[in-house]
Amino acid sequence: MTIPPPRIVELLPALMRYARRLARDQSDAEDLVQETLASAYAHIGQYQPGRSLRVWLFTILHNSFISRTRHDAVRERHRTGTAPAAAEASPQEHSVRLREIAEALDRLSPEQRQVLHLVAVDGLSYQEAADAIGIPIGTLISRLSRARARLRAIESGEAGDSRPPVALRIVES
């Protein structure tokens, strides 16, 4: 007996969250999800039954984001004096603590935000997350480790610290 696959409709909130973490803006995130769904529809033949729908969609979303970022970079170069898109503010809704976290997250590289989100917020397994981004699992774990070290550094006010934090050293007991 196979477990019925989740419906896309049920995956929408998770897709929105992922998109928001990547795009850092609600309306950009919505556009990104729309693009993802349209692309999935157009390439439905590439979905292999039995594969995780969530990972498949996250992969498409990731790829859409990457190509969109490239386009934006090109467009940005032709613009003058445009401030980089800052995270949209609804500060009164967040506690101070959460706002600090949001600010710290914004200072991570997009790659770091992405792995943290997939694993820590969305609860993907390491293998699923690695598949969704298209990187080896070892790379994923080291990225996670660095992202967390950087967050801790930002938290404790060592934000300028750019040396690679705790690498994958083995901790002997």
Next chain:
Amino acid sequence: MKQAVITETDLQAYVDDQLDAAGRLEVADYLVRHPDVAARIVADLRLRDAMRALAETEDRPVPPRLADEARRLDAALGRRRIVAALARALPVGAAVGVAVFAAATWQVASFAPRARAAVPALVEEALMSKRTALMRADMPSQPEAAHFDRQAVHRATRIEVPALPSDWRILDAQVFPSDYGPSLQMVIDTGADEPVSLFAARTSADIPETPQTEVVDGQAVGFWSHDGTAYALSGDQPARQIAEHAEDLASSQDF
């Protein structure tokens, strides 16, 4: 006693809850003996929880256009599953018919331009708007009858939609043009359990008039034909249940 070697990977996996019970215990034992590392891990856990809380506070209602798009994708995925199941479920005698039946849907599913071009634009447009109307009907409070016009579907497609039990509600219905005539796919809430999919296509395939049910990959598919139209009912219900539903729908057509 030799202590387990704990790696950075183990520590990350502990934070992300990716270890089994034995693995968690090993890491926890290690943390008890290494307060400095434990403090770091607690900080990571706190960050993880804060990220989750943050994601929740940032949640906004999903815009309707995205929900529509998601439903469209769900229906398309359901269609693929049904066609794949049908191709394997139907008896050998109907193999040629199935090929045609399946080809009709496959073509549409993969957007063969030839199949699309074969249908007058006007009809297609009419069907599209109907589909959109049906999508909007996917709201709990609205009666299905007001939105699903089986006469209009019959006029446009020559597909006769079986009478549905009164407590069934159509969640989604889509008509697809193809070289073999239009096909119809509906997702129906039966009120009791998981929704079922009803697929219908005009075909000359040799499909029995008496419903038969096969289980393919854990999914039951009941299929039958009536007056030049082939029907397939499928869902995640037990085969017995699908067979019963298929019987009911088929017998409603004999009047």
